[in-house]
Amino acid sequence: MIPQFDLSRQHEVIKTDLEAALRRVLRSGRFILGPEGEALEEEVATFCGARCAVGVGSGSDALKLTLQALGVGAGDEVITTTFSFVATATAILQVGARPVFVDIDAESLNLDPSQVAGAITPRTVAILAVHLFGLPAEMAALETIARRHGLLLVEDGAQAFGATYEDRRVGVLGDVACLSFYPTKPLGGSGDGGMVVTDRADLAERVRRLRHHGSDDRYHHVELGWNSRLDELQAAFLRVKLPHVDRWVRARRRVAARYTSLLAGLPLSVPGDRLPARHVYHQFTIRSPERDGLAKHLQSRGIGTALHYPVPLPAQPILRARGYSAEPFVHAWAAAQTVLSLPCFPELSDEEVETVAAGIHDFYREEH
Ligand SMILES: Cc1ncc(COP(=O)(O)O)c(C=O)c1O
Structure with a gap:
């Protein structure tokens, strides 16, 4: 697990x-x-x-x-x-x-x-x-x-x-x-x-x-x-x-770098620095058009994932009720449908990162 x-x-x-x-x-x-x-x-x-x-x-x-x-x-x-x-x-x-509301940049998600x-x-x-x-x-x-x-x-x-x-x-x-x-x-x-x-x-x-x-x-x-x-x-x-925060940030960056190299070549995108902005990987959120299938596959192997976030803000009922619509925000919609946050915290071991990456590789092998 x-x-x-x-x-x-x-x-x-x-x-x-x-x-x-x-x-x-x-x-x-x-x-x-x-x-x-x-x-x-x-x-x-x-x-x-x-x-x-x-x-x-x-x-x-x-x-x-x-x-x-x-x-x-x-x-x-x-x-x-x-x-x-x-x-x-x-x-x-x-x-x-x-x-x-203003749409996000398709890569940084900001x-x-x-x-x-x-x-x-x-x-x-x-x-x-x-x-x-x-x-x-x-x-x-x-x-x-x-x-x-x-x-x-x-x-x-x-x-x-x-x-x-x-x-x-x-x-x-x-x-x-x-x-x-x-x-x-x-x-x-x-x-x-x-x-x-x-x-x-x-x-x-x-x-x-x-x-x-x-x-x-x-x-x-x-x-x-x-x-x-x-x-x-x-x-x-x-x-x-x-x-401990700076040390934990370094550990999260190590986890992120390991994921990035292990997932290279797969049809998904990974987060990274956008200099001069440097990431602390509060979440390591990948983007995949097969997100739902991938999440299910990982879950069946005891690997937890999370969905941040399933709907853009203007599509939340609390905002729709105030006349907002998320329709014009194409990048936010695309993100909501493709994001998946992998296990990511400072104490995650190399071996665990490798197990998660292997699970993702298996999914794509089975899919394609
Ligand atoms: C981007 C963002 N803003 C605001 C908040 C609100 O913080 P809190 O949960 O401490 O009220 C959160 C927390 O989840 C958040 O992720």
Whole structure:
């Protein structure tokens, strides 16, 4: 049995440190907004090369609070990708703004910058770029467009912690970045968590207020906010894991390189760097027209796969009900019908990668 993802192997290696972190927090009696969270914010800001970081309850909340803190709201339009996890789009809806979808680049599966300018209207206030599967979006082109039109540039870095673009980390590639610490992410907690990373102190301050019921002082509430804080236990676990992230990224890259060489010559496409964007392989998502048959074949051999994502965002019922249609977005549709995420995590062994690749070769031999 080769799982598509497995955290237990990682936990086995660092369990002594995780258990010490757990004991430390339990002993402290501080569970919400305390020293662990503050330390993690500093450590993540330093890791990303940013001035500020603010812990929040989830990646979804990082997006929602960021947009709200930027003043995005009713009547505003935010340009984003057609192909992502649903939270990218729902955060825009939740602050009362309108997502304006742009098709993806057929190879990177990220927002296609050449289509962004055509989607700008007088109501456009921001571009929300997703670094899908761990590959940073084409930030140089997006930044040029954003600057030319006076738009905010927001990173949805939920899947790409540790990834780089021109040697700068995700987190400092736009005005502000939103991170997720969902357990499967490149830096994942043992529950929900997220963070907002930015050089703008004013923005960080506003997110700090919004995450804590809009308060600027104890029991003094100056704007309508939320309860969305990263708890001390998650922060302590994440502090154990953060120093390992670069090593885990290197391990994921080794897995990806091995797949790439073992799958060469087959009628499928594999992900890779698109310099200056360097991939961290949060997912190793191949594309194959025979995707469904291949997934079934691998499953019959005890190999787990996952489908990220079966439908483009505008085709989700929640968006169709708001008058959206995915029909014009041909690359997003093609991706939705062909993507398949193979097992990919830092502790996956060479032997397991070879078994997965052999299973894929067998499938194509039987098919053709
Ligand atoms: C691209 C993207 N954005 C946002 C999110 C939301 O993060 P969370 O699950 O922490 O709320 C995710 C998480 O799955 C994601 O993949």
